Amino acid sequence: MSKKMALGRGLGALIEEASTTNSAPTPTAESVLPKSELINEIEIEKIVPNPLQPRTHFDEEALAELAASIRELGIIQPITVRKVENDQYQIISGERRFRASKLAGLKTIPAYVRTADDQGMLEMALVENIQREDLDAIEVAISYQRLVDECSLTQEMLGERVGKKRSTVTNYLRLLKLPAELQLAIRRRLLSMGHARALVNIEDQELQLDILRKIIEEDLSVRQVEQLVKKLAEGNEKEEKKDQDEDMPEPYFKLVEHLEKMFSSDINIKRTAKGNGKIIIGFKSDKEINSILSKFEQLEGLL
Incomplete structure (x- = not known):
């Protein structure tokens, strides 16, 4: 059986103070908080890991340090679970805290209990891990890709979910195009983002x-x-x-030569086998753009 407790001494103090100044019935945590916002103290033996967990590696030394902190201070942030069959609870987010709590020898762990289908659970797990866990860049990229593929999110929607610019999301997703050796180097922290x-x-x-x-x-x-x-x-x-x-035919060389003299810039001609193409004027600064524009204006004045 899981037992419920309020969100902390701060809430309890507020309720107690209200009861001394108001003759109305004393409210309970259950009456003033949404059911999903109550913390349940759940037996660790009844909790099972999330098969959709985006994190695939847990640093043993870091887990041992967290376990030591939990022994001394307890769980600062509850995990999030959902109720499944056989009176069990499946982790939505917080598996690292769950593992460290088992390592610390705890018998129960505080948890929020939510109702979520598999896709909703995956999205919550991925977003929570991306925002709060020390994932390497490839794990973040994989999580982003799973949100795009399995939760039908656009990159713009994904950016809103995780609080990142769309360009940042794109940069992470592009990492998955790298060869396996480079991705492995990123995961081993030999290569930075x-x-x-x-x-x-x-x-x-x-x-x-x-x-x-x-x-x-x-x-x-x-x-x-x-x-x-x-x-x-x-x-x-x-x-x-x-x-x-x-x-390129000879006239193209002459055109490039004239244009380079005229604009004092690198000129490049892109030409297809059919003879069509484009002229590219190179520049290195805004100042050069203004200079090129000025020369165009001078040409217009001569026409």
């Missing part, structure tokens, strides 16, 4: 792995990796431009 964000823009997986080895061996900072990736990208662009230059 910043490093990974720089590497995810590289399409060549072998090159990604080469840079990963370089990061580990030379202890490269995020800034150094960003500069390395930028340098490689610029090299690829030059190679691409060189290949295009070999195929």
